[in-house]
Amino acid sequence: MAVHHLAELNIARLRSPIDSPALADFVALLPEVNGLAERTPGYVWRLRDDSGDATALRPFAADVIVNLTVWESVESLRAFLYRSAHLEPMRRRRDWFVPLGDHHLVLWWIPADTLPTIDEAGKRLDLLRRNGPSPEAFTLRDLHPAPEL
Amino acid sequence: MSLEAIGALREPVRRAVYEFVVSRAAAVSRNEVAEAVGIGRTLAAFHLDKLAEAGLLDTANAARSGGPGAGRPAKLYRRSAAEHAVTLPPRDYRLLADVLASAVDRAGIEPAAYAAAREQGAKLAGGEVIPSLEALGYEPFEDADRTIRLRNCPFHAIAETHPGLVCGMNLALLDGLVGGHVRLDPGPTGCCVVIDSKNNER
Numbered sequence: 001m002a003v004h005h006l007a008e009l010n011i012a013r014l015r016s017p018i019d020s021p022a023l024a025d026f027v028a029l030l031p032e033v034n035g036l037a038e039r040t041p042g043y044v045w046r047l048r049d050d051s052g053d054a055t056a057l058r059p060f061a062a063d064v065i066v067n068l069t070v071w072e073s074v075e076s077l078r079a080f081l082y083r084s085a086h087l088e089p090m091r092r093r094r095d096w097f098v099p100l101g102d103h104h105l106v107l108w109w110i111p112a113d114t115l116p117t118i119d120e121a122g123k124r125l126d127l128l129r130r131n132g133p134s135p136e137a138f139t140l141r142d143l144h145p146a147p148e149l
Numbered sequence: 150m151s152l153e154a155i156g157a158l159r160e161p162v163r164r165a166v167y168e169f170v171v172s173r174a175a176a177v178s179r180n181e182v183a184e185a186v187g188i189g190r191t192l193a194a195f196h197l198d199k200l201a202e203a204g205l206l207d208t209a210n211a212a213r214s215g216g217p218g219a220g221r222p223a224k225l226y227r228r229s230a231a232e233h234a235v236t237l238p239p240r241d242y243r244l245l246a247d248v249l250a251s252a253v254d255r256a257g258i259e260p261a262a263y264a265a266a267r268e269q270g271a272k273l274a275g276g277e278v279i280p281s282l283e284a285l286g287y288e289p290f291e292d293a294d295r296t297i298r299l300r301n302c303p304f305h306a307i308a309e310t311h312p313g314l315v316c317g318m319n320l321a322l323l324d325g326l327v328g329g330h331v332r333l334d335p336g337p338t339g340c341c342v343v344i345d346s347k348n349n350e351r
Contacts, residue, residue, distance in 0.1 A: 082312040083335045090313030091259075091320065091333065099257025141310055 004146040005044055005112045006071045009121035010105040012097040014063045018055055026096045029089050030055070036084055037069065042076020045069065045115055059118045068121050070110070074143055077107075081140075103128050106137050109146045151233040157203035162188060163196040167205060170197075172288075174300065176209060176225035197226050204231055232306065243306055250311040259314055266318040270325025278327050278344070285326075287340055299340035308341075316341045 016022040030053055037043055047054045047068035055065050071077040080086055106125045110116055124137040133142035158164045169185045170177055183193035200206045207229045210222040253262050273281065278297070282289040288300035302308055308315040316333060323331045323342050335341035 079337075082309075083337055083341075085333075085335075087312060087316055087335050087341055088333050091317035093313060094257055094259040099255065101255060 004109045007116040040080040042072040154233045166196040176227035263321040266321040267325040270322040295346035297344040302340040
């Protein structure tokens with residue numbers, strides 16, 4: 001088993017309230033996409049509340065939704081993001097979300113027996129936005145390997 | 150490097166060997182190549198190994214099942230994932246595409262990019278669907294239920310760095326080209342778009 005897991009945070013600013021008609025297609029896709037993530041080999045964990053997803057949690061701003069997940073490897077995350085039905089909501093994200101003009105996705109390594117907190121995730125995104133990619137906070141375009149033992 | 154790789158295809162028989170290998174979904178053996186191209190097994194092996202040396206093919210050893218001839222693993226060949234391009238004088242459209250994709254991402258103007266791609270597809274439309282897709286480098290084939298699948302992504306490198314945008318543009322371009330019945334259905338390799346059977350004859 002891997003000693004480290006990959007934590008991933010991505011955030012999005014809603015164009016309209018989550019329960020508005022403009023967001024209906026996004027909300028309708030959520031259960032399928034979340035289920036798909038869970039069935040992807042290498043999936044470990046995702047943040048959710050009692051409703052089954054994390055869309056009601058707004059730790060950063062009232063109109064910013066968060067997605068916090070943990071994976072065994074970059075390959076497993078990549079397979080889910082780019083090579084599954086997740087591609088359809090990615091293609092349509094501008095229908096639902098306004099551009100943030102800055103990094104909206106951050107990756108970092110965590111010890112395999114731990115889970116990330118939303119507080120830590122926010123700090124990692126800040127770090128990426130402030131200093132650019134580093135081993136502590138990176139992106140899928142600027143990967144950093146898991147720490148040595 | 151790319152120049153040598155492409156130069157390796159100048160010999161007509163070797164080129165026929167290469168074209169057969171890349172037309173197959175799975176890796177192929179020397180025997181299959183010899184039979185398909187109509188040459189001896191030794192000559193097929195010679196050309197396959199030259200193509201592998203040039204970086205155009207990857208090799209793997211297949212575990213063999215039992216029966217006569219079992220024991221020695223068969224060497225299998227498939228297209229290498231490496232890209233080779235030669236442009237004279239030097240041009241770098243890929244770097245430019247990467248920068249433009251990042252700018253679209255930053256500005257949030259994906260819908261404009263999709264609209265432009267759809268228009269471009271419509272401009273390229275006319276004639277049979279399959280030959281049009283072949284000419285654009287998609288390497289189309291029909292699966293059992295007559296859905297057209299595309300073995301190759303012509304925009305692979307930028308699709309890797311900007312998947313939402315590039316796959317969305319690709320979908321829009323193909324929608325414009327074939328006039329509907331296209332959808333995203335990504336698999337582990339190849340293009341993420343499929344074309345449903347209603348469109349096979351047009």
